[in-house]
Amino acid sequence: MAAAMVDVEAMMKELRVTYASGKTRSYEWRVTQLKAILKICEHHEHEIVQALKVDISKPELESFVHEISLLKEACKFTLKQLKRWMAPEKVKTSITVFPSSAEIVPEPLGVVLVISAWNYPFLLSLDPVIGAIAAGNAVVLKPSEVSPATSAVLAKLVGEYMDTTAVKVIEGAVPETTALLEQRWDKIFYTGNGKVGRIVLAAAAKHLTPVALELGGKSPTVVDSDTNLKVTARRIIAGKWGCNNGQACISPDYIITTADFAPKLIDVLKYELEKFYGKEPLKSPDLSRIVNSNHFNRLKQLLDDDKVSGKIVFGGQSDLPNLKIAPTILLDVPEDSLIMKEEIFGPLIPILTVDNIKDGISFINSREKPLAAYLFTNDKSLKEEFIRNVSAGGLVINDTALHLAVPTLPFGGVGESGIGAYHGKFSFDAFSHKKAVLNRSFLGDVGARYPPYTPFKLRLLKALMNGNPMELVRALFGW
Incomplete structure (x- = not known):
């Protein structure tokens, strides 16, 4: 009602x-x-x-x-x-x-x-x-x-x-x-x-x-060159387009990888996306539509931003009557573009390139704390640095979104991405x-806690509260 x-x-x-x-x-x-x-x-x-x-x-x-x-x-x-x-x-x-x-x-x-x-x-x-x-x-x-x-x-x-x-x-x-x-x-x-x-x-x-x-927030995905590329691509796709076509708070929002590795990652993402959704993804029954025209227009505005003109390397097709937008990959969009300012919450994913993969950690930390952050790597030291230095609601190493399904882990945000967990x-x-509950006996009532206060009572209470047996003996016997 x-x-x-x-x-x-x-x-x-x-x-x-x-x-x-x-x-x-x-x-x-x-x-x-x-x-x-x-x-x-x-x-x-x-x-x-x-x-x-x-x-x-x-x-x-x-x-x-x-x-x-x-x-x-x-x-x-x-x-x-x-x-x-x-x-x-x-x-x-x-x-x-x-x-x-x-x-x-x-x-x-x-x-x-x-x-x-x-x-x-x-x-x-x-x-x-x-x-x-x-x-x-x-x-x-x-x-x-x-x-x-x-x-x-x-x-x-x-x-x-x-x-x-x-x-x-x-x-x-x-x-x-x-x-x-x-x-x-x-x-x-x-x-x-x-x-x-x-x-x-x-x-x-x-x-x-x-x-x-x-x-929510802009959940980053860092992809190292030391990774299983095929599995990495499939798991990014599952977390992005396999979750409401990107309309999920823990979907990967953008990818960070090195400049020399980006072309390889894009090629495998393209291959796997076509395998999953076909050459005409707008007709795929396995992709959710955009929830309504307001969100459709919002996503189109992100793509129509002059600052991302020419940055699409895959996808970009849309169908307003059916509220469908195809999986879309963009490369090297400016940090001050709309798509990097707003949470995307849709089927678009920018790829940012860095010289050194550890620079990705610095980039993430320069922005608001995300709901989730993902890392794909076989490098143990990089994993440890990522876990130690990246603050997010939750982290997943070598997959995306699956921490949501583990009932023994808290799910929630930090900073701009939320308060509390469940x-x-x-x-x-x-x-x-x-609720704190303290249950006392009537035995062992210490008179030193009650007035009139005396130097002896002070010494006795100090000895008790300091937990020093010799100090307690000295207080009791006046030594």
Whole structure:
């Protein structure tokens, strides 16, 4: 339902009442809701695939592998680990509070808002919801209006399978999102671009609401000459054009390689692209279309920039009626061109050349921190330098994008590419408060902590807190 069609304040009151009842905190409720998400994936795969095809003409294989399968695995992993995650963590105490015991108790934050993105509209909607439910929260999901078919399927299936007193889907566009952001939430989780991320952050600041911002950035790919060139090209293609035709936050945004190696890399990229998508890629059923005319025109503007004129070495074809742009490679575009200033989020990839491959690290560090950074090499020292010196949300060596599929790794950005992380235990933690609990005995009450303060008490407390046995003996016996 749209927020304009529902009393948002009444909805929030209902969610607060549900949360206050304690229902969402129980292990049984969390398991029931997670299993409901699994049932949605298993019983409605065709419906979900069709919605993704309508929204972005996503190939069925990509829909299953990149969205449905990843979501199912996230559910199964969470169900398997949930009891352990929920258990209090015992921690050591110090002599200062002896005798005592201490633990860290994870507790839900309360009522949380998840605002999703259009490029992976099924996965990026329900994946954060898995973490919110696992942590014991009540949740409102706001899918992207740019993917209306998937939004409608989510609203329908969540309404049918899940506890709608605690999990709600609100459809709509900017007015609905604005109405939701005016409310006081216990956490807001937003996936999208930096411009809207700043709006979300400003709205959250009014209520001191914590946020997680999953943003984007220009994710670089450094290709060394010491690499398996064929495998490198195929994996770059899979991460770029095999992920929504480049419309993914972790798609390689640009490539850095040496000037003498660039022609070899381009030749293999061309060969593999033609093998994958044919000589007429605009007709390939395995390439997603551009999501809408606004994004199509934005990408065309990047290509029409005078500063990149003549820089296309492969592709460049487009089809406005069908919103298709072919895989396109550009060589040695100027650093101040539009295509190097904006996150591309589409099927275009510039290749920048350097004299020494290590100069690529300096170039990456001269720009905003990306969501992901990739390196292809067999050089151990280069790998170590890349890991040590490149700051990004995540790094992958000799592949692209696959860190997203590892539930034991945090997924998130740094700096301009985001705040916070999720996936697996990190999702549970993202929607939990780690509550410190210290439990003391009535025994061992030390009078030295209480007034009136005396020099003897000061010496005694110093000895205790310094952990020096001889100092303690001297304090006790006045030596």
